[in-house]
Amino acid sequence: MLKRVLKYLKDIGRLERFEINNSSITFLLAGPSTYIYVMFMLHYNPDLIIPYRGEIVFSLWFVFVGILPYFKNTFLDEIYGWISFASLMIFQYYLTYTTALNDFSLDYLLVTYVFIFGAVLLLSNRLLVVIFSAFQLIHLAYRVYYSDLDSMSESAILVSMSTIFIFSFLVMNGLIRYRKNLEAINVELEKRIQQRTEDLQTRAKELLRKNKDLEEFAYVVSHDLKRPLRNIYTLTEWLTDDTEYQFNQETNQSLQLIKEQVTQMDLLVEGILNYSLQMDKERNVTTIDSQELVNRIATVNASDMVKIHVDDTLPKVVFNESQLLQVFQNLIQNAIKHNDKELAEIHVNYQQTAAGHQFSIQDNGPGIAKKYHKKIFELFQKLEVKSEVDSIGIGLALVKKIIERNGGSIAVESELGVGTSFIFTIPTEVKS
Template identity: 35%
Template sequence: MKVPKFPTNEEERLIAVKSYSIIDTLPESDYDNLTELAATICDVPIALITILDKQRNFFKSHYGISFNESPRELSFCGHAILEDDIFIVNDAREDMRFVDNPLLEEQNVVFYAGVPLLDPSGFKLGTICIFDHIPRELSESQIKALKTLGKQVVNLLELRKKNTNLNLIKGELEERNTQLKSFASLVSHDLKSPLSNIIALTDLLKEENKNNLSDDSLQYLDYIEDSTTVLKNYIDGILMYYSADELLTSIKEDIKLSEIADDIKHILISDNEQLLFNDALIKNINKAALSQILINLVDNALKYNNKKDRTVEIKYESLLTHHKFSVIDNGIGIPLNQQEQIFEIFKTIKNDFTKSNTGIGLSTVKNLVKKLNGQISVVSEIGKGSAFNFTIE
């Protein structure tokens, strides 16, 4: 018996094998289907998909035998990966490379054929191979089929490798997102209170010294207050953006539109503002997410409105598979060339009377709508107002 030599690129080949994370994995039906197909096509009792590790031959799939590995020094596949084409042993009893090989007696191995599994970088990872207990030969069609199955094995290994890498990246992104949410919460807690104090103290300073300060000094205090308010709103917006996904876990329920409208009135509507709606029963909906969406849209509708009497209307329609809402205002309108950009985070509309907008609210809305399997769009006319239309499941 001749122990198979190592390929000249064995060190690099082993690195390639390791990159697939396939050694010692559990059986998978996709691979088992291919070994069963190989055994059927070639009319043999045994078919294997093997991966050659440093000292052993691991069987990713084993059809016709119960064990899943063998010593590499005894393996036929160790010889097969030294070949560029299919490796066939018609009768191992008459081949000097396999005389006295324990597999001949213990497993009654006589015939072998193996196709190297060649990865995209040219490394031979292992084989798809077949065994029989009697001498035989393969037809051209059987050889062709075995080679084709070998390519399919490599395709499966590549797909598995890509999925593994994607899962690792997904895990890293989820961890980073968790850390970012934690950071946003920490920043919100640690900065909001000092910023609120600055705003309150600035107001107090202006009130107590309004007759002692020059117009320029009062203007500077206004600048401080405006800048502090903008920063506070950014912090609130970022925290809202990264915590919005938590709303998606809320249980769906039946609610009346008036319930949400009353909450919005309490939070946002002042004396010179109107919130109009026709009450309706909304069945099986995520109330928490819908409330967040509508609060953001109504808040924007009021913020971008220079009319003396500001009006916002909420309309609802029940569709076959979705809920449809519209939030319509009589505000300043949105230029056509900005109507797509407004849903991007930190994108804002420049105007003369809104100083504290962050460009986070509409991005949060779009994020929620998308994750509720819906869509959002806007129709707007300068000077007349805007209508935000969205659907959610």
């Protein structure tokens, strides 16, 4: 029973954070304002009676109440509504008492009216407003009744005070109703946010499960599909190399075609495997010397028919080494593979930009028409009509996926008959 009562009282005095902040600012302003106003009145009316040095006591108290929320104490926040209510009740009692001591002088009546109106607006609970209003009206009526005022003055004070209470209560009633509507809207928004959060968590778990399934499937593809492909390739080689069987030219061509198609299928499976498992590699980042990495690729791929010029200012980058190797290797080999010149020339350049590290791989190949600039980055897309064994349409899609997954971007610039430049940018720091 006691717990219920305490909970009920706590709920009555509970304030929202914005209400606590508003009350705090009001009390901080009321402290010095009270003292200044009393000093102002004393200047023009030195005979005013101010008992118990109230202008100092209440000025300091209001400042103290105003700074309480800045302590960030949960208990103080929970009872701040009651602290505010008690402060207003005590000060209003003191104000009415002092007004009566000064024979209800106009200057004191004015500040009493203003304070009562402001206090009612500051309270956020109807019950507290009713208690405050009833108590102060009864107290004022008691002081007026036992004063030396004439009946007309008594009536004027009581009627004006009652009018202020009624008007302020009506205004407060509207504010409370508005506050209740805001609370209902907040509750509804919180429910929607909670539901949305739960939906997103469910989707995230589902995506995680699907990614795991995809990874498992990729491994199955790697082990279960590639083995029979290699067996077919090996058997075909045996048939081709076996001197006991003298096949005619047509049969030999068919066997060679089988080997080429098996190789193509093996590349396709390997490409799908690499494309599918990139997400798992993204977490393993390290500092890489891109100069050494690109020089290594250039050495392997250079020949009398291929010249690769590497800028000597390539930086150290934070990236996944396996992925960065695939990016440069795919772009450089792509430039070699599709080059139509007697001497293929490839330039690897670098510059630092606001977006991060910018690399470009430029070739002197046939170029790519602008209408294909987006298509070439799609999975299984090839522009050439001829069927090449080592071209499966995954390389550029894989490059784009790696770069974008790591927060970068890639673009292509090309002129038909002149050459193509692939320009990609990666951040200076990649999240692990």
